Amino acid sequence: MARPRAFDTDTALDVLVESFWDHSFATTSTDDLCRLSGLSRSSLYNAFGTKREVYALVLKRYSDRKAAEQGALLELDLPGADLLRTFARTVLDHQWAEAERRACLGITASLETGPTGGDVTERLERNAQGFSATIAEIVARGQRDGTLDASRPATELAWVVHAMLDGLQVRSRIHHDRADVDRCVETLLDLLAPRD
Template structure:
């Protein structure tokens, strides 16, 4: 008779996500995952089959988190410019407040493996598309009220996502907050 699990699988995926987020997929060893999750190698592999399966599950978990955050963002009231500005400034503060300067897990995965790995590319595209869809809906809302100038809302939403990506990349080496808030201000003023 099999022993019941003595750990919470959701907590294990969250812990593994943090390990991958800091080190990336390739540089993360099984020992790193065991240490980060607190599981023995046998428990890890009995539950997740491989490092790869656990990585994909971590990316799916990150994507679910993104969808939840984006739904909350879309539900916010107030001027659209300020909602978008707040979203981007939270990314600035998160990036600069993280001692490891991890950036965005989906972006990291896309850079590391996305060009050579169809499953990772799909998972990261889904994450990116969620953000773009939210920004598009916000921009269309702002255009409908006259707050934002008319134009291609999808292209503008992709521009917001590009600025977010830039914040995560530049934020890894930025020495001051102004370098990142300039990106935010210029982007939001252009909407």
């Protein structure tokens, strides 16, 4: 009979999310993962697999957490343009609330992994697709209620919004004035406003 695990896997994964988010895949060693999670090497491998498998699980855990937060925003009873503003500012609020101003883990992982990362690249692409789909749903709402431009498909506009949010998160790592970032959001909303 297998001995029951003496640790909570969700708690351990949350700790490992923070570790990879603070550092990177390359600079986080298996010893680091063991030390931070409190697991021995054998327990870590038995619970999660190799370091790369841990990383894929961490990215899924992070993505699931963010998807739940974004899903809650979709429940807000707001016109599409106002919801898009709220969505964008919420993404940025999370980053600016931290002294380190870490960008989304998916962004930093994508920069590190690139197109040849196998299962990790596939996980990151699924995460990005989910984020874009949420934005597209918001844009489509705005197109239906007349608060956002309907001359282009919501999915195409969602890619533009997604790219802008990714770029703002990267820039926010080094920029000192949040007001400049908020002005970019307002400029985008002006560009997405219905045309006469």
